[in-house]
Amino acid sequence: MTYFRADNLSLHFGGLKAVDSVSFAVEKGEILSIIGPNGAGKSSIFNLISRIYPPTSGKIFFEDQDITEQPAYEIAGLGIARTFQNIELFENATMLSNLLVGRHRHSTTQLWQELLFLPNVRAREKAHRRSVEQVIEFLDLEVYRDKLISGLPYGVRKVIELARALCSEPKLILLDEPSSGLNVEETGDMSFWIRDLKTDLGITVLMVEHDMSLVNRVSDRVIALNYGRVIAMGSPSEVQRHPDVVAAYLGA
């Protein structure tokens, strides 16, 4: 009875084993970090969970439901949101419409109602707007509301991507390198927000991260990967001292 579970998950590209029978579980309400050198298969695991790649073998369970065969667009509907390592925002749209796309899984209106913009559509739109506004306030993004994404700096985009994921009101959020490309100060902000996700919003966090200081500050547990296999699992300090992890990063 675990909240989220990956069972013997594998992803092979021909002979390359990007992910090699990885099993792990995420408890409800915890922050779990996945670390590992480049090419260890961290992002691949995320892409398996969000169904961008179909796994070669293995199963994924969320809230005791097998989601291995779910189409990618239904994963968000289940309450799993994600961010991307290289930022995948909707460039030629304002931040507001980016965040409103995050509300997509909560939209209930029919096409013909939208064409006529009936009162129920208007009411839904206002409701979406209200919850988006809460996220904007939570992440201090007020200034950027009507700005086009294409004109915004990298650090801001990173936060907006987190905001868009939060707009879908997820139960589990997958953060792919939330601090990459951020300066020290922005990384500090990010670590507070990730903590707040857990404590204030009760969201379970699964995170891929390279910045060990961020990992140490926020994680409850850490998984270390190398060559697609789990080499260590436990508290941040345990994992960092684990001889295999040291070998993976520094060479044996």
Place this chain on the structure above:
Amino acid sequence: MRFLFKTDYEDDIRLFPHSGYVVSYGILLAFLVVAPFVLSSYLISQLVFVCIYATVGVGLMILTGFTGQASLGHAAFLAIGAYTAAYLQQYNVPFPVYFLAGGLLTAVVGALVGFPALRLQGIYLVIATISFAFIVEEVLARWESVTHGNEGMRVKTLSLFGQAVPQNGPTFYFLCLGVLILTIVGTLNLLRSPTGRAFVAIRDSETAARSMGVNVSLYKVKSFAISAGITGLAGVLFAHKLSFISPEMFTLQLSIEFIIVILIGGTFSLHGAVLGAIFLVMIDPFLTYLKDDLPGIIAGIAATFGAGKDTAANVQSNVAAIASANGLKGAIYGVIIVLFVLFEPLGLYGRWLKIKLFFQLFPLYKRATFKRQKIYVKSERNR
């Protein structure tokens, strides 16, 4: 400069952000209402074509501009709408019924084209839509029991509630204008609701759209259907305006004209579809004028600079030969597209925005405001 002080979420939802819009669009509407009683019948006829082309432009804008799916097959959708009208008219079906039937049938065909197009992107999608247009053209030419093949079909004068509506009269103009305005309002409604945002999301990043819960395939098909349906409605009006339709009217060149409409107008806004339609409809009489008068003008210039009578006549006939050469129109369209893509990728509406901003910020306008910036490399990995 106006500063918008927003106090309600409604401020972001309404179609006219402030009273200035109401005034300027009100003036435009008043002009359009008065137009048929002031302007010459030739200009009104041109305005009708602007309305029809702009309606197609709005349809194509939904698919290409907002969903990011290129199509060079919209002439075929126009043809399906036009032929539906001509066919149903033979059985005395009333106008409102075959008007909607034309739109609906085209929407269904559009959805059917959308399904195989799901797996295609960019240039491959363009090729697929061109092939679809060729198939339709060929079907129209061969299916003689329904379409009368290459003989074409005569379209009877439109009759609305027992009244004849001749295609050159003001009532037909108002009908086309009404259809255009309703299409634009419907599209704007769509764009401010989840479906429109899903379209834009698909255009900018399919991966992200999918992970936000957008059923990408479903919305692409929806976009194809809506776009085709609008084009089909325009097709019915097109058939009435020309009162005769035949397969060779719905060729690749017409599809390219529709691309020109949105490309030159500006692919990011519905204003672009209307501006592009005005541009395209007005360029035709201009080209005719050039064809008729340019040889004489050039010969005249040559004569002024001391060319003999024979040389001048020679120049005149040479220029006339070039000006009436086959396919010149297509070549000129090509040059126009290339020039716009190179020097004004945002189109006429983009230019208008720049001019507007120039006066709003005077004297602080800087050219870099509209410079395209590429700050980081987008992930190609998840494609």
